[in-house]
Amino acid sequence: MTAAPTAPPAPAAPAAPAPPTGAPRQLRWLLRLHRPALIAWAAFTVLAAVALLWLGGPLTSDAAAAWKDYRACAFGERCAYDQDAILAQKDLYRLTTYAVLTVPLLVAAWAGSALTGRETESGTARLGWTQGVSPVRWLAARLALPALLVTASTALLAALHRWAWTAGDGRVDTAKPWYDAATFYAGGLLPVALALTGLAAGALAGLLLGRSLPALAAGAAAVGGLWTALHHALPHLWPSVTRVGGLDEGPSGSGLWVREGVLVAGGERADAPCLNALAPGCRGELERLDATAFYRDFHPAAHYWPLQLVGAGVLLLVTALLTVAAFRLLRRRTA
Structure with missing residues (x-):
């Protein structure tokens, strides 16, 4: 007596796609949320x-x-x-x-x-x-x-x-x-x-x-x-440049300002009561301090990138x- 033929095996179900990883899913959600x-x-x-x-x-x-x-216009003349x-x-x-x-x-x-x-x-x-x-x-x-x-x-x-x-x-x-x-x-x-x-x-x-x-x-x-x-x-996080000028000249040097004042006898620094010795009363105040020159600490253009x-x-x-x-x-x- 012959055995009954067996049914062919059922085809395997297709594998489920792998869930997306956390990073791409987070990225898509972030872009959609903050679009x-x-x-x-x-x-x-x-x-x-x-x-x-x-x-x-x-x-x-x-x-x-x-x-x-x-x-190019001459002073006092109208020009276009x-x-x-x-x-x-x-x-x-x-x-x-x-x-x-x-x-x-x-x-x-x-x-x-x-x-x-x-x-x-x-x-x-x-x-x-x-x-x-x-x-x-x-x-x-x-x-x-x-x-x-x-x-x-x-x-x-x-x-x-x-x-x-x-x-x-x-x-x-x-x-x-x-x-x-x-x-x-x-x-x-x-x-x-x-x-x-x-x-x-x-x-x-x-x-x-x-x-x-x-x-x-x-x-x-x-x-x-x-x-x-x-x-x-920031001006104090990089060494500055110092310029010294006479009392008649005033502080010199242009750039990013740090500090300025006067130099007194002995080379010590002091706060300047005024910055223009030609102004009324300024010369007398500088003489009472025994000031010899003005000084200015600043950063020149070469210090921009530093x-x-x-x-x-x-x-x-x-x-x-x-x-x-x-x-x-x-x-x-x-x-």
Whole structure:
């Protein structure tokens, strides 16, 4: 008796696709959650970059030509020069400088309100931690991509601002000197370092306060406080240059000011009661001090990049400390 034929084996079910790893999933969620902020930031960067390109190119050339025509005019005679080009270059330089200077404050406010504050306030962060994303990975994902975007965009704007200033230096009579506070902080390395400090300070404020609006204010205030402290400390973080001038000449040397005063008999320094020996009463006060000369400590133009490097190094150190503090705080609260 023959055996009944056996049924062929059922085909194996197709293997289920592997779940996406944590990093890509976090990246997609981060981009979707902050898409409006990303679009607004991209628009801001593009508009500011275009304005700086126009400022350093055609607008500065027109203003330089107008100033050349103005200097060619004889004193007391009426002459024609393009005053509108001069005013337009001056106004746009001021606006673009303020735009670059607001970047660290904007980054800090956004990081405190939206990056960490809103998610901790709404409970979205804890929901993600229960779905296989560790708190450390959650925070790392929220800092890594914004740090990359902030660094690239701010570096672009700072480089364009430096280039636009260089295009007008020596050609436009109303151009700001390099040691002007706004000009100094809008170019070079400091805007990038300040923006990264703002990112870390805002993220820490969001975790610490757990509410978006208070964290927004705290992040921006922290950056403003650090910026003010750096402004007062930076001239003393690099050796300055000293110039000595006679009493009839007054203090000499132009650059980033550090301190000035008078030299008395014996070479000791003292505060200057006045800086113009020809002014009424000034000569007598200097003689009572037994002053022999004026002195001035300052940073010349050659110190621009050393000051930028020192300031950026200090800010990056503060950024690292704020980042470590944010991770420690998160670990302690989610232990």
